[in-house]
Amino acid sequence: MLRAGAFASLGIAVAGSIDAIAAPEAKALARRAAGYGALVPDPAGILSLPQGFSYKVIAKAGETLLESGQPSPSDPDGAAVFESRDTWAMVQNHEIGGSETYGVPALDGLTFDPGARGGTTTIVMDKNGNRLSEYVSVAGTHNNCAGGRTPWNTWITCEETEQRKGGALLEDHGWCFEVDAFDGNANLHPVPLKFLGRYAHEAIALDPANGTIYLTEDANGPHGLYYRWTPPTGFEPGKGALRALALTEGGDTAGTLQAMLCTKGTHRVADLSEATKVGTMYKVTWVDVPDPLATTTSVRKQFAAGEVTGSRKLEGAYWGDGGAYFVASFARASDGSKNEHDGQVWFYDPSNETVTLKSIFGVNPDPAADTNYDGPDNIALDPNGGLILAEDGDGIQHLVGVTTAGQAYTLARNDVSEMEFAGPTFTQDGEVLFACIQGDGYTFAITGPWK
Secondary structure, rough: EEEOOOOOOOOOOOOOOHHHHHOOOHHHHHHHOOHHHHHHEEOOOOOOOOOOOEEEEEEEOOOOEEOOOEEEEOEEEEEEEEEEEOOOEHHHHHEEOOOOOOOOOOOOOOOOOOOOOOOEEEEEEEOOOOOOEEEEEEEEEOOEEEEEEEEEEEEEEEEEOOOEEEEEEOOOOOOOOEOOOHHHHOOOOOOOHHHHOOOOEEEEEEOOOOEEEEEEEEOOOEEEEEEEEOOOOOOOOOOOOHHHHHHOOOHHHEEEEEEEEEOOOEEEOOOOOHHHOOOEEEEEEEEEOOOOOOOOOOOHHHOEEEOOOOOOOOEEEEOOOOOOEEEOOOOOOOOOOOOOOEEEHHHHHHOOEEEEEEEOOOOOOOOOOOOOOOEEEEEEEOOOOOOOEEEEOOOOEEEEEEOOOOEEEEEEEEEOOOOOOEEEEOOOOOOOEEEEEEOEEEEEEEEEOOO
């Protein structure tokens, strides 16, 4: 959970490069002041980190092995790490939707649809970040991209798809599933949480006080929407509660699913790219989704123009400071956006029903430059202060830190390829950062002189 005040002074735009926000005399100072210094090239040519930092490869698609004997699956993505007395357990998505080399094995009792090859694995480590084992926690899901953690040691994994059954697929897809980090029996016979809607899910943020869930949608033509699911009266959030609700009579549509509409006075905001200044605030109202199951029509296509607010590439999400943070990865005029950017971070405040633009990346003028950043995707709180953004843009790919003062800095660089980073997640004490390079199949445990 985001610490109170972690974003309190994040009041300037985080641009695609420091050059876009700092005067020449301030650039060198900003680079010196933020972060952990220059990256030291990795002799292995995998992951460059600042001086004093190091990494361990705790999983590698096709090389490390699952408890069931098969290789670790391809395309690791969104993840969260959970702590027990002696171990850490990291539940990790695998965004597998087609011909990826190593699928999630369709094991008996853990498989939703034997025709789908995505899912989650759980990596168990000791308190030094050493790998102990990895096992399938959910299988038979499709294109598991991101998700979100709950306060009761579970992960909600999201399918980024609207794929109907047909061909190899025996079920419709586009659902969310809950995965227990420690109780394997709780993961048997996966149950889709259909009340959260069927669409191209990206990530979720859960309000621990009342179980309300906020969800992002990564879609285009039209753009994706930002959603709120409100539990039914009498619902008590906690371990097993979401699954139990889904299995009740009428559970497929339990609670209320709504889409966000932003307004400024009498003006209805069609697209979040209209905002270009940090601090821009919109009033929020919520519009009921007519058919959350998208029986005949995609959810985002069920609204007339002006009824709801869309955004290109709605991505990472998390709960903190009494509200929900979420990320828009980029916007371009060519995809119908009003203004172009290479990333926005928004905060929804349920106490006054507003959303506020907390930071924005300007369009990256040179993706090949090692000091430039674009396309924030997954996002994580750094318990040591600030945020870590996983870059999923053009050119060189980084883990990008953002200080509480709003300065961006490079924490890590992918030296293997131009594949995206994904799944940053810290241990509770802030001593170990886990992250992956999706297309190359690496999952790392990163340690160093955090401050």
